[in-house]
Structures are given as structure tokens and as C-alpha cells.
Amino acid sequence: MEKQKLAIPKGYRKTRQREAILKVLEQAEYPINAEQIFMELRNRGIDISLSTVYRNLEMLTKEGLVVKSYMMNEDKARFALPDKKNYLVCEKCGKIVIIDNCPFDKFKEELIEVHGFEITGHSIEVYGVCPECQKK
Amino acid sequence: MEKQKLAIPKGYRKTRQREAILKVLEQAEYPINAEQIFMELRNRGIDISLSTVYRNLEMLTKEGLVVKSYMMNEDKARFALPDKKNYLVCEKCGKIVIIDNCPFDKFKEELIEVHGFEITGHSIEVYGVCPECQKK
DNA sequence: GGGCTTTTGCAAATGATTTGCAATATCAGT
């Protein structure tokens, strides 16, 4: 199984800004917010406006290339590629750890059976205290 | 196991508005937003202001009596008692169905083992198409 | 019942996100 190369959806134009946003999201280790993406792009010397960041995130989310989520006690949305949508958050230090091999898949069948839904996606957020903070 | 009667946390006062908000949340079938709570209270003849609703939701969330969540494509927060925090959402009609006996519990151990986190809470949101909408 | 403190309502402030519009960039067809 090859890692799927991220491509701009059919019908949309390939712009410098759009590609740069996708690259930032590819390189991000966990979900980040619009402002962070904007600043990172500025740091990288990409000339872009915050509204362009928002507009692209909206489009990418609608197209399913990006997943939007909200974290407890935060008022802004975060964005990430789908493989980073399930994560653990440390309540003490805020550290975020991605959950790989999401356990949810094993329960898809059970949920389908019980509720009759045809499942298209999910998002899981787990709160807790990370090993480092437990020591303190 | 008795159903735990909802009580206002120690140190807070028992006010008409606060109790009414809790009652609305108890009777809600799934997570609802601040505006909906506000309107429902007004319908019930409870005189309350929207900011009081927000202030109480904030306090109740902080105290853990209420869980805040965001739904895909929605810009406002929703609130629910903890037993209604995991749900299925139909992408077509918007129907929300609570997941009882959350499968997540079975994976808590696995997550603890793999990541070393001490887990305190979680929230699961699943998207799909409900049985009725599948027929159409 | 009084006084101390929390809570409320209102209006104004905040802050993330969205939008209108004119300028610019992309891309398909030539």
C-alpha cells in the first residue's frame, strides 16, 4: 500500500497558496488551526492572506481532503489530513498524540448492525494525562 | 445501578435558571446548542438571558456535568449530558442517534497500553447515512 | 433577616470566520 499523494481535487485550480497549505498540513504532526497555518506559511516566505487560508480549508474540508475538529476548551477549529483526525490530548501540557490503527474500525460492524447506519466517517478525541505529566 | 440524579455542584448556588438549563439538557435526546436551550427555556416560560445560558454551560462543562462538542459543518457548540456525548449523525437528514454502550470502553486498555496516557474522557462522533435516508 | 457573595440581564466588546469586490492568476482551447 503506497502513501496516497495529495492532489488538488478535480475542477479546482492549482495555486501556489493552495499547494502550500496542503504541504503544511502534510507536514503537521497533529491538527492545527487556521492562524497557525497562516503563520507557518508566512514563515516559509509564502505570501498569503488569512482569508485565503480559510477559503481553502473550507474547500478542502468539503472535498474530504481535510478534517476539521475542535478541541476541548478551544474556540477555534483545527484542521488535519484524515490520518491525523483521531488523537489523544494531554490535559496538563496539551500534548497531542495521534492514534494510529484506530480501534474504531473494529467497531464499525457493530455500529452498522445496531443502528443500521451506513458509516462514512468518524472522529475520536480522547482526553487524559500523558506519561510525562503523570510523573509530575 | 441507579440513574444518578443531576445536582448542582458544591459551591454554586441553586438558581431557577441553572436548574432549568439542567432540566432541558436532561430531557434533550442529543446534543443541542446554546440558542436552542435558550429558546426552549423561553418556550417553557422561563425568563432567562442568553448570556446566562452561556455562563452556566461554561460552568457546567468545567465541572464535568456537561460535555461540549462541535458537529461537522456547524459553527456553534453543542452541549449534552455525558451519556449523550457519543453519537451518529446522518449526513443527509441530520438525524442524530446516541451510541449507547460505547465501544470505546473496550479500547481504553489498548490505548493506555500503547500510549501510556491516563485516560479521563473521550468523545466520538460518527458520520454516515441513516436507514431511512439509505432507502431514498 | 441581614449581609456577603454569587448570579443575572443588558448592552457592548471580542474574536474567529465569512464575504463583497476589484485585481490577478490559472487553464483550456486555439
Place this chain on the structure above:
DNA sequence: ACTGATATTGCAAATCATTTGCAAAAGCCC
């Protein structure tokens, strides 16, 4: 490569959910 048609961008202004300041009202401990 050139050009026109259309998507995209940047900027500033607008939105809209949520928060906050403040004075009045309500709860609660003694």
C-alpha cells in the same frame, strides 16, 4: 505561447457565536 472565461486572491468590512463589564437582584450562611 496567446487569450478569453472563470476561479482565486487580498483587503477591508461584515457576521455571528460567545464573552465580558457593571449595576441590580437573588441565594445562602449565620
